[in-house]
Amino acid sequence: MMYAILIMCTAFFVYPVLFVLKTSFESQYTVRAIPPQYLIVPTLRNYIRATTLYEFQRYLINSVVVTILSVGLALLLGTPCAYLISGRWGNKRRSSDIAYTIFAGRLLPPTAVAIPFFLLYNSVGLYDTQIGLILIYITLNLPFVIWLMRGFYMEIPKEIEEAAEVDGCSKLSVFLKIVTPVSLYGLAATALFCMLVTWNEFNMALILTGVGARTLPVQALQFWGSLGLDWGAMCAAAMLITSPVLVFGVIVRRYLIRGLTFGAVKG
Amino acid sequence: MRRGDLNSHKFFFFLVLLAPVVYANIVGFGPFLWMLYHSFFDYDFGKVPLFVGLRNYLLVFTTDPTFYKSLYLSAVFTAACVIVELALGMLIGYLLYKTRLLNSVFTLLLMLPMVITPAVSGIIWRLLFDPLFGHVNYFLSLVGIQGLRWLSDPLGALIAVIVCDIWQWTPFVALVLYAGLTATPPEPIEAAYIDGASEFRTFIHVLIPYLKPLIIICIFFRIVDCFKAFDFIYTLTGGGPGTSTSTLPLLLYLNVFTFYHVGYGSAIGGVLWILLLTTTTLLMRRVGSILMRE
Secondary structure: OHHHHHHHHHHHHHHHHHHHHHHHOOOOOOOOOOOOOOOOOOOOHHHHHHHHHOOHHHHHHHHHHHHHHHHHHHHHHHHHHHHHOOOOOOOHHHHHHHHHHHHHHHHOOHHHHHHHHHHHHHHHOOOOOHHHHHHHHHHHHHHHHHHHHHHHHHOOOHHHHHHHHHOOOOHHHHHHHHHHHHOHHHHHHHHHHHHHHHHHOOHHHHHHOOOOOOOHHHHHHHHHHHHOOOHHHHHHHHHHHHHHHHHHHHHOHHHHHHHHOOOOOOO | OHHHHHHHHHHHHHHHHHHHHHHHHHHHHHHHHHHHHHOOEEOOOOOOOEEOOOHHHHHHHHOOHHHHHHHHHHHHHHHHHHHHHHHHHHHHHHHHHHOOOOHHHHHHHHHHHHHOOHHHHHHHHHHHOOOOOOHHHHHHHHOOOOOOOOOOOHHHHHHHHHHHHHHHHHHHHHHHHHHHHHOOOHHHHHHHHHOOOOHHHHHHHHHHHHHHHHHHHHHHHHHHHHHHOOHHHHHHOOOOOOOOOOOHHHHHHHHHHHOOOHHHHHHHHHHHHHHHHHHHHHHHHHHHHHHHOO
16 A cells, blocks of 8 residues: 555656657657557657757767866865764864855856846956856855765775874875875765766856856757757757766766765755 | 874865865855946946945835835745645655655656756746647636636646646655655654554654754745746746746846846845845854754
8 A cells, every 4th residue: 555655656757758758769750649649659759850950969078078177176175074074083173164154055046146246257358168157057066065975985994094194104195195095986976976066057058158158958948949840859858958867867876965965964 | 193284284274175165255255246236337238337235225125116025925935835745845855754655656757847958948948838739728627727827827837836846846845754754763753553543643743843843944945946946937927927036036037137237236136145145144043053963
């Protein structure tokens, strides 16, 4: 009985995803049939239409470059910081305060942050550039990186580090040679989670890009403009935009809740 | 060995520690301060800013009909979403907790809506809410409700937006509460069972107190995110029809980028920020202690 309710609820959440998946492979003639046709003969024509309508590769490359670089840089900047506030060094109160300010960034409405940047970038020439997006996305990712890695570092027992120090390692060596390999798994999870968040970002990309450095989610809106009636191609575009993130999500699903709640819930 | 070590590295430590913090604060809060500063100016894009003090805020609160409407919409949207997500999430979390079979399959499937690009999910639901060909109307017709015009009707559009958010984020609440439930110690539950408590009573009086911190966390994050919500609303309804789904972030965006009223839009941004700040400060102390508890 409980299973029945659970299955029904899960069906509600899964249905739209399956809908998009099915429609993206569906021939144009049955795409808007009522009642919906579920047994279809798959075709790739929609995908071809979706990728050749606009310069799909350009937006794809934009998304990939911006995501990888901003997450990479955020990791470089944030991991040492996370290590330093993971409670190993004296002042626990100061560590918490610093952690707090970083967390507060979560509360900012993205539009508000992007407006001054819009004006600034316009005068500096960074409007509609990948670099411009990367700079602001680093700020987006830093809180996640610092909080997540802080959590991971706190799980590493101090004994390992102390043993290394007794054996003569400098603190930097301890970090590079002992702590980092152990936390590689956490680093990977953090990286994938941040990539998920960055890939999906729409608000700031909408404001700060024109056509040149536009990322895929923003392009989705443009797709709607011309493909709104072409459900097949629209769904194909949607699948293409979302599939990397679906893959990321499935890989890091164990850390998803932890990331979204800033480590408060260890899913 | 230790003391000398610390002194020589202290500066280096501070540098490494402060660099990202400074960067994040400048890039994150700087623009915000800029925006607050410009909310006191009469500034349209392209014009020279003119200092007008609190006039923008006065206009926002007195003569702008769209502001109160947006405020109302934001409040209704947030309240509806949070309430439904909490209730539904608790139900699903509890069901997951009670059913052991195939749990990993269910959690995997439930996780999918959370990761879908919000902008894309707005488009997906736009298709589903299509009055003629959308699946929502199809399923409703199976139970006898005919052809509702979702996106061209103010109330319908609002409901559509709420449904989209519920679809996307209920799994979040469900999975958080499920994680919390699996972490509860079995003794109180067994004690209640031995004392003859019904399933329902056990749930209310034993499990929910354990879940309280998590519930607060969920409420906190959902309220913040609902007030900030922009992506899927923009792609689902564009704020419309008219302005019937223009919540505060959308109002901010429209003012600045469609009407180019930067100063005025900044005032709205300022109000939104104060709103977020007050709401979160109320919950923040609780949330903070939960977050710091490792």
